[in-house]
Amino acid sequence: MNEAFLMKILWNMINRPDDLWCKILYNKYGRNTDLRVSINAKSYDSPLWRALAGIGDQFRSHTVWQMGNGQKVNFWLDKWMTDGHSLMNHSTQQMVDTTLTVKDTLTATGEWDINFLTANLPLTIVNQLVAIPAPKDTDGPDALGWSGTNTRQFTVQSAYNLQRGNYLSIDGNWKSLLSWKGPHRIQTFMWIAAHERLLTNFRRSKWRSDISPTCSVCGNEDETIIHVLRDCIHATQIWIRLVASNHITNFFSLTCRDWIFYNMEGAHNKEWQTIFMVACWHLWTWRNKSIFEDDFRRLNNPTHVILKMAMEIDRCE
Numbered sequence: 001m002n003e004a005f006l007m008k009i010l011w012n013m014i015n016r017p018d019d020l021w022c023k024i025l026y027n028k029y030g031r032n033t034d035l036r037v038s039i040n041a042k043s044y045d046s047p048l049w050r051a052l053a054g055i056g057d058q059f060r061s062h063t064v065w066q067m068g069n070g071q072k073v074n075f076w077l078d079k080w081m082t083d084g085h086s087l088m089n090h091s092t093q094q095m096v097d098t099t100l101t102v103k104d105t106l107t108a109t110g111e112w113d114i115n116f117l118t119a120n121l122p123l124t125i126v127n128q129l130v131a132i133p134a135p136k137d138t139d140g141p142d143a144l145g146w147s148g149t150n151t152r153q154f155t156v157q158s159a160y161n162l163q164r165g166n167y168l169s170i171d172g173n174w175k176s177l178l179s180w181k182g183p184h185r186i187q188t189f190m191w192i193a194a195h196e197r198l199l200t201n202f203r204r205s206k207w208r209s210d211i212s213p214t215c216s217v218c219g220n221e222d223e224t225i226i227h228v229l230r231d232c233i234h235a236t237q238i239w240i241r242l243v244a245s246n247h248i249t250n251f252f253s254l255t256c257r258d259w260i261f262y263n264m265e266g267a268h269n270k271e272w273q274t275i276f277m278v279a280c281w282h283l284w285t286w287r288n289k290s291i292f293e294d295d296f297r298r299l300n301n302p303t304h305v306i307l308k309m310a311m312e313i314d315r316c317e
Helices: 002-015 021-027 047-054 058-059 114-120 123-129 156-163 174-178 184-194 201-205 225-231 233-242 245-253 257-264 270-290 300-317
Strands: 063-066 143-146
Touching: 002 021, 002 047, 002 143, 002 156, 021 047, 047 058, 058 063, 114 123, 114 233, 174 184, 174 257, 184 257, 184 270, 225 233, 225 257, 225 270, 233 270, 233 300, 257 270, 270 300
Parallel strands: none
Antiparallel strands: 063 143
């Protein structure tokens, strides 16, 4: 709980810098650093400031930008995309200008600079980005938001929940998952996926510097959960055969958690929930086998395996 209160102090210092106590604390220890980016402490600083520096990385991991006019949001370093990750993880260039704001990447007419985007990012990311309306001056200033609440406003309770791993507060129709009558192993897997806790290469790379975040199957993108289950070429080929054509656009545009819950609720028809969950489970299983089993060979008709298993599960309900 102590860390949650420290995060509240840091939140107020960033969002209410003109408060007297914030001015005093920052002027004494801030050293002109942007607290949204980093907070540094010396051994002789006050215990409070050293404690704030100690939780700085955790705090920033739960902040997101709410786009306004794009003048403050760093294009490469800040988390402003719908998937909650920074674009730095997706750059196709060895060196980029990390001082660019989002507004700097617009054309003179206020549209996304497609030439710049395609020269620096994979096409899949460019497509996701241009689907976001370009920021306008009339949108007002950019604002820092808190990922732990729907309102994007900080609360001590939400910080405490995030710190202790209480992800039950995450929005979503958990009842549709808990009431599903299929195999428990698939239900448990989807529970972990919905909490975004699968041990992908991207997540493992955050713990150890010698682990590459890149997908070991296609080698083209960071292996995030949404990449493994939807955006990797092997997954995409399967989904295109399973998803009705009139649902394709929406299916491939949702962010990870929204995508999982939307489909677990049986978005297309009453059988879709089972098909979706079985497909996700198989995609993760096949991914693991391709890494850990030398003799594993991908199936010629994976959709047949998925649909057959889904049909058998629905018959048993």
